[in-house]
Structure formats: structure tokens, C-alpha cells
Amino acid sequence: MTYVIKKRKWQRFTVQSIILLALVLAISVFRQGNFIKDKAAKTKAMAENSIIADEVELTDAEEEIVEREESVKTDIVHVKKRSHTYIEISKSVVSTGSSVYLYDNYMEQEINLTIDRMEKKGFLQNDIIRYNKGSTFIGKADENNKKDPVKSFSIISEKGKNGKYKTDIKIKTKRLYAPELLETDDAYYISLAVPSKIYDKIIVIDAGHGGIDEGTKSFRGHYEKNYNLIILKELKTLLDSSDSGIKAYYTRLTDKTISKAARTKLANSLKADLFISIHCNSSEYGDSAPYGIEVLYSKRKPHNSKLSNKKLAEILLENVAGKVNNKKRGVIRREGLYIMHHSNVPASIVEVGYMSNKSDLKYIVTKNGQKKMAEGIYNGILEALE
Ligand SMILES: [Zn+2]
Numbered sequence: 001m002t003y004v005i006k007k008r009k010w011q012r013f014t015v016q017s018i019i020l021l022a023l024v025l026a027i028s029v030f031r032q033g034n035f036i037k038d039k040a041a042k043t044k045a046m047a048e049n050s051i052i053a054d055e056v057e058l059t060d061a062e063e064e065i066v067e068r069e070e071s072v073k074t075d076i077v078h079v080k081k082r083s084h085t086y087i088e089i090s091k092s093v094v095s096t097g098s099s100v101y102l103y104d105n106y107m108e109q110e111i112n113l114t115i116d117r118m119e120k121k122g123f124l125q126n127d128i129i130r131y132n133k134g135s136t137f138i139g140k141a142d143e144n145n146k147k148d149p150v151k152s153f154s155i156i157s158e159k160g161k162n163g164k165y166k167t168d169i170k171i172k173t174k175r176l177y178a179p180e181l182l183e184t185d186d187a188y189y190i191s192l193a194v195p196s197k198i199y200d201k202i203i204v205i206d207a208g209h210g211g212i213d214e215g216t217k218s219f220r221g222h223y224e225k226n227y228n229l230i231i232l233k234e235l236k237t238l239l240d241s242s243d244s245g246i247k248a249y250y251t252r253l254t255d256k257t258i259s260k261a262a263r264t265k266l267a268n269s270l271k272a273d274l275f276i277s278i279h280c281n282s283s284e285y286g287d288s289a290p291y292g293i294e295v296l297y298s299k300r301k302p303h304n305s306k307l308s309n310k311k312l313a314e315i316l317l318e319n320v321a322g323k324v325n326n327k328k329r330g331v332i333r334r335e336g337l338y339i340m341h342h343s344n345v346p347a348s349i350v351e352v353g354y355m356s357n358k359s360d361l362k363y364i365v366t367k368n369g370q371k372k373m374a375e376g377i378y379n380g381i382l383e384a385l386e
């Protein structure tokens with residue numbers, strides 16, 4: 001009995017072993033198959049990624065641009081001619097050998113004045129004198145007096161390694177000005193002209209989303225906010241190098257969070273001739289899904305402009321699609337989108353392509369595609385301003 005049982009046990013053991021062996025074999029064959037499939041998929045993805053990721057430079061979207069202006073030598077007659085509203089800082093309080101720069105932080109309605117290499121720390125509120133149409137203001141800003149162009153200001157002096165002081169003066173103004181730093185033999189002046197009075201054409205370019213608002217995301221993990229900004233920067237390069245006389249303002253030049261209200265306020269305060277917002281589209285259907293260019297508009301009537309929102313959208317669609325050589329999906333009326341619903345000036349949202357579509361995405365993330373999109377928008381701007 002014992003033997004039989006043993007024999008049976010042995011038989012059972014053999015059967016179990018064979019089954020186990022077969023199972024291990026089966027798993028290993030299956031896994032190898034998968035491995036081969038995985039490898040093929042990985043190679044394919046790598047090949048595709050190399051096409052798509054090749055020219056992506058996310059640093060482009062992160063790089064900070066601060067355009068500081070140096071002073072322009074002139075005389076008091078020219079200062080008064082540019083605008084009756086200006087700020088004066090006597091050269092008697094600025095050390096010889098100092099450098100003075102201005103940065104127009106227009107999104108904050110703030111003017112930043114930097115004075116490098118000062119011999120002493122002392123810079124007083126009384127050193128910043130405001131003139132406005134015959135009235136003079138010295139010292140603390142007068143919040144209640146409409147004639148004082150300044151809302152508030154702060155002065156910060158820091159000693160640098162060279163033993164000299166760097167002074168940062170931040171001036172918040174009551175309205176949006178086009179500040180210019182001027183210099184006479186006796187003083188520095190910040191001329192405060194109203195933008196629409198000194199610029200023939202003003203445009204506001206907006207890179208959609210930014211900061212914590214990422215916008216849409218491609219199936220490969222590209223964030224829309226970065227590509228809106230890169231295309232905006234390509235457009236800026238074109239505008240900077242053209243002699244079109246267009247003054248362009250940008251809602252952001254870095255990856256930062258900005259409210260839709262602040263973007264729209266900029267266009268409205270400037271009484272801009274155009275307000276264009278750059279976006280990338282997306283669809284949930286993936287690669288077989290929609291592709292091409294759309295421009296969104298609202299039926300809202302812009303104030304003081306012959307150009308309707310729809311006409312602007314049509315011009316932009318023709319020009320962008322023409323340059324990029326992609327499908328024109330059309331101009332699409334969309335009410336209820338904040339910036340278009342609150343804009344008093346002609347406004348459009350350009351959807352340059354679908355991040356959810358492989359071939360559109362390739363355009364969006366490569367330098368050549370970004371350049372073409374910017375050129376299309378640029379040509380559209382010129383045509384719309386004609
Ligand atoms: Zn968007």
C-alpha cells in the first residue's frame with residue numbers, strides 16, 4: 001500500500017511537473033512574443049519621436065525677455081512736445097557714471113526705472129517730480145487727485161559687490177502710458193504719452209494659457225501653452241524687424257499665469273487696432289480626427305473700428321492656411337469665450353492646428369512649422385490693418 005501510494009504520488013508528481021514545465025514554456029514563449037512586439041513598438045515610437053521632438057526647444061518658452069531701454073538725448077522742448085505728462089528726476093541726485101534704464105511693465109501698468117552704479121543710497125520720494133498739464137506733484141503719490149499720473153511708487157536701493165548702489169524705482173500709473181526715457185543736460189524724464197496718440201497702429205498679441213494653465217496636451221506630452229508662446233515669439237521677431245510702424249504689445253513673453261481679464265484689459269486700455277490670441281486645437285478622437293486651421297470670432301461689434309471680428313477672422317484664416325498649406329476648417333462663431341466677449345477691439349482666436357493630429361503636431365512643434373504659422377499671422381495682421 002505504502003508503495004502504491006508512493007507510486008501514485010510519484011506519478012502525480014510527474015504529471016504535475018510536466019504541466020508546470022509546459023506552463024513555464026508557454027509563458028516564456030508568450031513573453032518573448034510580447035518582448036518582440038514591445039521592441040518593435042519602441043523602435044517605431046523612437047523614430048516618430050525623433051521627427052517630432054527633434055526641434056522642440058522648451059527653453060524658448062521659459063526664457064525671460066526684459067527689454068530695457070536706455071535714455072534718448074533730447075531737450076526740454078521735445079520732452080514737452082511728446083507729452084504734457086512726464087516725470088522728472090534731476091541729474092543732481094543721480095551720480096555721474098550711472099546708467100539709467102527703463103522697462104515698461106505694461107501688464108502691471110508699472111514703469112520700472114533702474115539706476116546702476118550710484119555712489120550713494122539716498123534717493124527720496126521728493127526726487128521724483130510729476131508734471132501733468134500745468135500741475136506739479138512732489139513726494140507721495142496723490143491717489144485722489146486725478147491729475148497726478150502716478151498711483152504709487154517704491155524706491156529700493158541695494159549695495160552691489162562693486163560697492164556701488166543699484167536703485168530700482170517702480171512706478172504704478174493711473175492709466176496705461178507709452179513711457180519713454182529721455183535725457184537733457186539737467187535731468188532724466190519719463191515721458192508719459194497716451195499710446196493711441198503717439199502710435200499709428202497698435203496690436204496686442206496673446207499667447208493662450210501659461211503658467212498653471214497648460215491648455216491642451218498632445219498625445220506625446222507637449223503642452224499647448226509652450227507652443228503658443230514659441231509661435232508668438234516667432235511673430236515678435238517678424239514684427240521687431242519690420243518697418244511697418246506697428247507697435248505690438250504681448251500679454252506674456254514667459255511661461256506665467258495671466259487671467260483672461262488682464263489680457264483683455266490690455267487690448268481695451270490701449271484701444272488696440274487688433275487683438276489676436278494664439279492657440280492650438282485638440283480633439284478627443286486622436287489621429288484620425290480633425291486637422292487644420294480654425295479662426296474663432298464673436299458677432300460682437302468692436303468700438304471705433306470698421307473691421308468686424310468676422311472679417312478679421314477671415315483674413316487670418318486665409319493667410320495662415322496659405323502659409324502653412326493646411327486645411328482651412330473655417331471661421332467659427334463662438335460666443336461666450338471670455339476674451340472675445342469682453343474685447344472692445346477687433347479680436348480673433350487663431351487655432352493654428354490640432355495637437356491631437358500627428359501631422360498638425362509635427363508643424364506645431366518644429367521650427368519650420370512655427371515660423372510659417374507666425375508668417376501667416378503676420379501677413380494677416382498687415383492685411384487687416386490696410
Ligand atoms: Zn488653447
